[in-house]
Amino acid sequence: METYTTDDALTVMGFGKFQALVLAYAGMGWVAEAMEVMLLSFLGPLVREEWSLSARDESLLSSVVFAGMLTGACAWGFVSDRYGRRTVLLFSTLLTSGLGFLSALSPNYLCLLALRLFVGIGVGGGHVFASWFLEFVPAGNRGTWMVSFSFFWTVGTILEASLAWVALSALSWRWLLALTALPCFLLLPFFGITPESPRYLCARNRISDATLVLERVSNANQVALPLGVLAYHRETKADHITRISEDEHLIPVREKERTVVNAISSKSGGIAALHQLLSHNLLRSTLLLWFVYYASSFAYYGIVLLTSQLSDANRSCNSGLIFEVHQKEDNLYKDTFITSFAEIPGLILSAVLVDWFGRKVSMWCMLFACCAFLGPLVLRQNELLTTTLLFCARACGTGSTTVLCLYAPEVYPTSVRSTGVGIATAIGKIGGVVCPLVAVGMLRSCHQMEAVLVFELVLCLAGVACILFPVETKGREIG
Template sequence: MEFLRGAFDFAESAGAAEMETYTTDDALTIMGFGKFQALVLAYAGMGWVAEAMEVMLLSFLGPVVREEWNLSPQDESLLSSVVFAGMLIGAFTWGFISDRYGRRTVLLLSTLLTSGLGFLSALSPNYLCLLVLRFFVGIGVGSGHVFASWFLEFVPAGNRGTWMVIFSFFWTIGTVLEASLAWIVLSALSWRWLLALSALPCFILLPFFRITPESPRYLCAHNRMSKATAVLERMANANQAALPQGVLTYHGETKTDSITRTPEDEHLISIREKEHTVVNALCSQSGVTDALRKLLSHNLRRSTLLLWFVFYASSFAYYGIALLTSQLSDVNRSCSSDLIFELQQKDGNLYKDTFITSLAEAPGLILSALLVDWFGRKATMCCLMFACCAFLGPLVLHQNELFTTTLLFGARACGTGGTTILCLYAPEVYPTSVRSTGVGIATAIGKIGGVVCPLVAVGMLRSCHQMAAILVFELRAGAAPCRSCLHPLPCGDQGPGDGLTHGVESVPLGIHMGL
């Protein structure tokens, strides 16, 4: 009898060994972050540098084109608005393509679109042609969240928080590079050279596309296990590690591409990455109806409407401050003279000021990371946004150049910190079942703020209504924290040093530029 029992146990264990499986999360955890992920980070990071440069470019393009083509303030502001409109369309379009046809498809098509039309816009013969080309560049730039999610899908879960902070600095690098490039190029050459050179990071990506891997999570989600295994084996060879024993499976795995996530991943993954998770829910009429019905239900209606407004106001303030940097310098001189103001491209003060204020992104991100665990997410976000208003306040009157630059530096640092924390705070407002959908829609609504803000930052300032324009920004930036105070306290915001939702330990902040 004992012999038969032993034989049965041996057969059972042998059968279990034959059925041993592992998931991509298991494989990533065992292999760790190595050379393979570093190369993925470099490629995705360059995509974010390119996006940041195209957005930062808007601070310089309007003033120089206005002088050459005698544009009205409305025409000048439209140059920025069409880019943000394109980004809004691109965010959903690329997310849909990414989920249906793969991450690599989006990496290639969006890079081709941004680089090609970005370069062609430098050859624009007239205003209308430039407007159309920049709109399509905006669509290409809207793929930034796919670059972020593609990178995350190669990172072990335990390290995502740290690497998301590192990844977020690529945006800051892009803004500083564009400010430096404008300072050098516009002081000696024309805006056409600036447009052409700003497209260079996208061209750099193209030769390396052939060696970029498809996301193993995407391949598993589409039941292409053999290709997913091949990618993981390639990763193991690069990292000099070994895959787990058994067969790769998708059963029971955390699904990064779906609406359902673990509480930890909800806070480690950036808002840009969340944009594409909602696309599947929005690609059909039933999906739209079901998503909106849940978000506007009795229990969530108040939180949803408040969050939509906060995202809109924060986006309006964040992008508006970037545009104010270049506009206020010109307006202070043009509106104080009875003569027609002529932009002097060789005057480096404008570009120096923009370069200095672009550096505020880094301390803003660091400041938010330091304060959030001590004072809680909502309190820190409200304080930083109110501080942003305080820095903008003196600008209702004309100030000297040094004081203006100092105020804008402080406003941008605080605005950056506030919007960073908003991206951490927002997922905690919703229950897990509608979290990604709610944040994705709120992010899209936030981009409307980017479309509208140039009409104020450019249109009103060019019409010499500086006080009215700054007051509008004050109201928008101040309304965001006021409305935030009306939100119910999320479960992850319980006091100094608290962790994330459901007891998950606190992690560094992620990317904030999805607003």
């Protein structure tokens, strides 16, 4: 009997109306995550002023969110591979939106700290939105559409900066917290019509359910499915070529995945998944991805925080005071708003590079460029030059992170994709926990040169790690 795979079906049907709806839903999830992250640029200074917080307490307000994201990213990855993508989409959304609203009612600092920790756990499921969308995209144009998906993150950052600039002129930070949680809440009414990933269903041996989803795609796109029946494992000439290629050992072949699926279905599935990620086949890719995720998060969130801290640090240190002068709110919102737009050229740059030169080259080129733009900030510069350099650095940082979020899910097979990306994302959030100590703590202690040099070193090492990635995933089918 003639058979076809999920890749065959998606390639034939192309990117149509159905994928556009999936893109809109997953994209709104990333808008919500981006807004929660950008909120940290404004929340610390505002709460510090109202509750007279110390520098340590202000930094902790950011770090605790990233600690929650670290926990959530790892946990949601395991849940996604065991119970399905839709399960994570629902519960992470409920947690983020519900506790986001509640945090606006916090009576004191400790209550706010606890609630923001749980918001971070909810936001940690954001990577599952990306993996879920990826699994509906045909292999031929994955790069272009995943870059388009990343545009929603940029929308979220710009929206949050605009919201802060406008809302805080007439409203309090509590209103800002409530309004930031609104986009995530808007996902809930549409959850009932969201489909499960057909790749996940096949990996769980639920072939009939996967076929029903593909039939929905076929009806929406008005393109017929291939002839035959859906099959997850099929021996083809292409498979044989893959097995004998020089990087066959990097990506597990399809006939090995049934054993993996059975192992992950067992009670020790999480341990089995971790064992596969650290197996000989994937060890090098996994370890390098962990470091690059850490470095990318450290640099990206660090640049966001530098935007809100550099000018204030320069004024305070030049005047001989230890941060007694509060940053003017208009300058904070203006600088953050301007640098948020840097993500648009960053996305354009990544879209151009990723399909011309591949994933690896795109990442290390933009990481080294980001390093170069941050270099002059080891010395104090005027406000215009500082904003310009941060604008360019953020564009390159956004571009490299965008390509990384495309590359990582392509490396891992479906059976452990969310687990692998989830653990990598969780390790990346460690960078988010650490970066406020550098971007806020060191700057407020008048150690600008040392702070910037730390970012330079991390970015340089991340660029080298990208060069050492063992496989280029451009144009490859995902398992």
